[in-house]
Amino acid sequence: MGTSIGMIQKLKKIPIFLQFIQNMGPRYVYYRVFHEIEKRTGALKRRHPxxxxxxxxxxxxxxxxxxxxxxxxxxxxxxxxxxxxxxxxxxxxxxxxxxxxxxxxxxxxxxxxxxxxxxxxxxxxxxxxxxxxxxxxxxxxxxxxxxxxxxxxxxxxxxxxxxxxxxxxxxxxxxxxxxxxxxxxxxxxxxxxxxxxxxxxxxxxxxxxxxxxxxxxxxxxxxxxxxxxxxxxxxxxxxxxxxxxxxxxxxxxxxxxxxxxxxxxxxxxxxxxxxxxxxxxxxxxxxxxxxxxxxxxxxxxxxxxxxxxxxxxxxxxxxxxxxxxxxxxxxxxxxxxxxxxxxxxxxxxxxxxxxxxxxxxxxxxxxxxxxxxxxxxxxxxxxxxxxxxxxxxxxxxxxxxxxxxxxxxxxxxVNFESLQRRDGDYSFTVGGYYVIRDQESLTFIRCGSHKDRPQQADNLHVDIWVNGKNILLDSGTYKYNCDAELKENFEGTIGHNTVSLEHKSQMLKGSRFIWFFWTQCLQASIIETEESWEFQGKISAFRFLFGNCVHLRKIVKFKGSNKWTVSDEILNVPDNVKAYQIWNSDDFDQFQIVSDCVDYSKNEKFDKGFFSEFYGEFSEIKRLSIPLNTRKVKTTFAYKHE
The missing domain is CATH 1.50.10.100 (Chondroitin AC/alginate lyase)
Structure with a gap:
């Protein structure tokens, strides 16, 4: 249904300039205009001879x-x-x-x-x-x-x-x-x-x-x-x-x-x-x-x-x-x-x-x-x-x-107290990060609002580590200056472990380092139970496509085992628009993945993804796209490492 989204984009008159001012602020806009005038009039050259x-x-x-x-x-x-x-x-x-x-x-x-x-x-x-x-x-x-x-x-x-x-x-x-x-x-x-x-x-x-x-x-x-x-x-x-x-x-x-x-x-x-x-x-x-x-x-x-x-x-x-x-x-x-x-x-x-x-x-x-x-x-x-x-x-x-x-x-x-490791859950609510540490695993979750310029379209991304290995990972950056399609694979939503509509990003990409229609956190919390830790987050996203679109995510980390369930739901989106859970990993062979009783462990279910550990370099990894049937999906990951 990419065509339907394309039609919506054409029909919607998006006030991009107003978005730009709202996001960046009038101080920024005024300075950029002033700076351009300085360049064109030679004022910069005179100040820096x-x-x-x-x-x-x-x-x-x-x-x-x-x-x-x-x-x-x-x-x-x-x-x-x-x-x-x-x-x-x-x-x-x-x-x-x-x-x-x-x-x-x-x-x-x-x-x-x-x-x-x-x-x-x-x-x-x-x-x-x-x-x-x-x-x-x-x-x-x-x-x-x-x-x-x-x-x-x-x-x-x-x-x-x-x-x-x-x-x-x-x-x-x-x-x-x-x-x-x-x-x-x-x-x-x-x-x-x-x-x-x-x-x-x-x-x-x-x-x-x-x-x-x-x-x-x-x-x-x-x-x-x-x-x-x-x-x-x-x-x-x-x-x-x-x-x-x-x-x-x-x-x-x-x-x-x-x-x-x-x-x-x-x-x-x-x-x-x-x-x-x-x-x-x-x-x-x-x-x-x-x-x-x-x-x-x-x-x-x-x-x-x-x-x-x-x-x-x-x-x-x-x-x-x-x-x-x-x-x-x-x-x-x-x-x-x-x-x-x-x-x-x-x-x-x-x-x-x-x-x-x-x-x-x-x-x-x-x-x-x-x-x-x-x-x-x-x-x-x-x-x-x-x-x-x-x-x-x-x-x-x-x-x-x-x-x-x-x-x-x-x-x-100014001597501060020495830091000590402890298992449990951590909340960094101002920046919008939630962390679960459990024996040999680390679960890192992003769920935040943006009052400052976002770098990548990655809200509700989850990063999972087991025994020193990053088993569900962020695709990285690669280069700031490369073709748009490749750039989307790293900075865009498909390069992160979250939900995408029609494999498009949560925000509208502008030039260089600019995004429009910033995602915002509507709700986030993490609680500990006897058997698990449970994170729940809610964001507004894809507003350039559907103004009231909401993404809800629940992540359960089971104690004492390398097992997680991730439940996603998308609200206020037309039925003909496809939504997907996106997962990036170079270690899917060690997973047992069950999504609403469907086995996703076979290789033919995977697409080509990319991973950049160092600037200017990337390698191919596997990417899994799980459809949100009826706008909902629940996926269980069980990881067995050697």
């Missing part, structure tokens, strides 16, 4: 004497006991040969003389001679700009300093050459690598690690510092004078990264006079962003576990440096950091350290200071937990990334 004076403030020797209190002082003072790791050595050897790991998995050979502006997949070259405001975020011919940004983040420098620390070697000259090569290839405010203020902030954060680590190296000299210092200044200048874009138009982890960069500028670069103003404003904005973006129950406005980890790392950096310099943040920042820990720890699979691959995942891990798998959150949670409580979540030395974060300076005024 390309013909700039090269600013010098302090000599290299004076900086080495006056700078202090980074998360570590210098490599000679680092007490981290790191056992030489063969995987780290192999990766380091590849880096030296020009083979880099993109998004923490995909290996791409850039060569030893990479120009920093060539797309590694399309081989198209971005211009580094035009102003950054003229560079498109996505040009089908050039390719996804994130592939150009990835190396320019300099995250791989953490592999280099960890390698040198582990094996007692010194590759400061190679690091210096990498940074100088980037500076020579990226004139200030020109080209793709000046396009995004978050990328600029991360680059200077990561340079700060190596500037402090190698400060006593003979290769880090005055000539090198004269090249670096102006880039630091104009990077801060760029971020400060373009901060409204992140705080109004984007308002997510970008804004947190950039306002933290400004906040820490006076601590990292006190020799720059303007940092006193930039840091004062940055601190005010950073505290506002943390209070707004991390909800009272510790959930995060981006509805993404990986982006939430990004914020955890930024908090670890910010709390560490601010306490070292005796300028701690407000109590709200500490409390939201702690609540974030509680939420993520609750949603974590205990055996693997992984969290559901829920929400947008662009492969971000800003500071990889351990050798754990990209999806293992234990090192990052361990570091923040040690900062806030004085104790470790995990005692395994391999997970003690926190040793790099100067834990000796704990703020005794």
């Amino acid at each position: 390309t013909d700039v004076p090269l600013k010098y403030f302090i000599s290299w020797n004076d900086w080495k004497v006056s700078c202090k209190d980074f998360i570590f002082d210098q490599r000679e003072d680092i007490t981290t006991n790191v056992t030489p790791d063969l995987a780290l050595k192999a990766r380091f050897d590849k880096i030296q040969r020009g083979n880099f790991r993109f998004f923490f998995h995909q290996e791409l050979d850039l060569g030893e003389n990479y120009d920093w502006i060539t797309h590694p997949l399309t081989k198209k070259v971005f211009s580094n001679q035009i102003h950054w405001s003229e560079i498109p975020d996505f040009d089908p011919e050039l390719g996804d700009i994130k592939y150009v940004w990835e190396k320019s983040r300099f995250t791989y420098l953490h592999d280099v300093i960890r390698y040198d620390q582990s094996f007692g070697e010194d590759h400061s000259e190679w690091v210096k050459n990498e940074i100088e090569s980037w500076i020579d290839s990226n004139p200030i405010n020109c080209g793709p690598n000046w396009r995004c203020s978050q990328e600029i902030s991360l680059r200077i954060f990561n340079w700060s690690f190596v500037l402090n680590f190698y400060r006593n190296s003979s290769h880090f000299d005055e000539a090198f510092w004269k090249k670096v210092q102006p880039v630091i200044y104009w990077s801060l200048h760029h971020v400060f004078h373009h901060i409204d874009f992140s705080r109004i138009a984007v308002r997510n982890n970008h804004a947190i990264t950039e306002t933290l960069f400004l906040t820490l500028s006076e601590l990292l670069f006190p020799f720059i006079p303007e940092t006193k103003i930039w840091a004062a404003q940055g601190r005010k904005w950073f505290e506002e962003e943390i209070a707004y973006q991390i909800y009272e129950d510790g959930t995060f406005l981006q509805f993404s576990t990986n982006y939430h980890r990004v914020v955890v790392q930024l908090l670890s950096l910010g709390l560490t440096l601010s306490e070292l310099h005796k300028k701690p943040f407000s109590s709200t920042v500490y409390s939201r950091a702690y609540e974030s820990l509680k939420f993520l720890y609750t949603c974590q699979d205990e055996k693997s350290g992984f969290l559901p691959n829920y929400g947008a995942n662009d492969g971000a891990l800003f500071f990889q200071l351990s050798e754990q798998h990209f999806r293992d959150y234990r090192p990052q949670l361990n570091a923040l937990h040690k900062l806030l409580t004085g104790s470790y979540l995990y005692e395994d030395i391999a997970l003690e990334e926190s040793n790099w974060w100067g834990i000796k300076h704990e703020n005794k005024d």
Whole structure:
């Protein structure tokens, strides 16, 4: 009955523009219009000039004497006991040969003389001679700009300093050459690598690690510092004078990264006079962003576990440096950091350290200071937990990334209680998440409202883990920029374990990161009985098709067994519109699935689905679509693992 829905869509006059204003707010709309005017009139170019004076403030020797209190002082003072790791050595050897790991998995050979502006997949070259405001975020011919940004983040420098620390070697000259090569290839405010203020902030954060680590190296000299210092200044200048874009138009982890960069500028670069103003404003904005973006129950406005980890790392950096310099943040920042820990720890699979691959995942891990798998959150949670409580979540030395974060300076005024695992049910009602932990299983349920922009059409999605394996999973993200049909398989409803009408999404997809007719929670609760836990949720969805459409879901998790029943009902939808329970898994062979007395265990019942664990990559999995006959269905899953 796809035709009937198509006719309904044509007949309905959907006030898209009014939806846009209602969802995003007049402040956002006004700013986007103003920003477009600035681009077209050249105001952005004037505020971010390309013909700039090269600013010098302090000599290299004076900086080495006056700078202090980074998360570590210098490599000679680092007490981290790191056992030489063969995987780290192999990766380091590849880096030296020009083979880099993109998004923490995909290996791409850039060569030893990479120009920093060539797309590694399309081989198209971005211009580094035009102003950054003229560079498109996505040009089908050039390719996804994130592939150009990835190396320019300099995250791989953490592999280099960890390698040198582990094996007692010194590759400061190679690091210096990498940074100088980037500076020579990226004139200030020109080209793709000046396009995004978050990328600029991360680059200077990561340079700060190596500037402090190698400060006593003979290769880090005055000539090198004269090249670096102006880039630091104009990077801060760029971020400060373009901060409204992140705080109004984007308002997510970008804004947190950039306002933290400004906040820490006076601590990292006190020799720059303007940092006193930039840091004062940055601190005010950073505290506002943390209070707004991390909800009272510790959930995060981006509805993404990986982006939430990004914020955890930024908090670890910010709390560490601010306490070292005796300028701690407000109590709200500490409390939201702690609540974030509680939420993520609750949603974590205990055996693997992984969290559901829920929400947008662009492969971000800003500071990889351990050798754990990209999806293992234990090192990052361990570091923040040690900062806030004085104790470790995990005692395994391999997970003690926190040793790099100067834990000796704990703020005794904000010691929180150590977190402990417990079986049972958890409700995070502000963000809209419900969790059941039972012996070897984890049941993660999304049922929430959207006052902030949704990332994916996934309301009432359920993620199930057994003994470290994600048996009913979220399809992931793949790429932000790909063809619409493939994108729908990841961001759309069919990429999640919920209900779809005619295999369409719960919300109407707009351009890029925009959805219309946001789903909203109407009711949600979870109770414990003697035999089970029972979740019940009710949402409004598919309103762009049927204005009063309601989806009801009941999930029962039976105690002491890997068995669940999921009952769904759709209300206020015409009889000729087909509804389906959608299930995504790469492990259906281990299931016994019974839906209203129908056996769905045979392979011919499955369709092709997709799963993306890492940005830019995907594999095929199985997808099961179970029809809701008479608008209702009850499905029982029993899982037997080896």
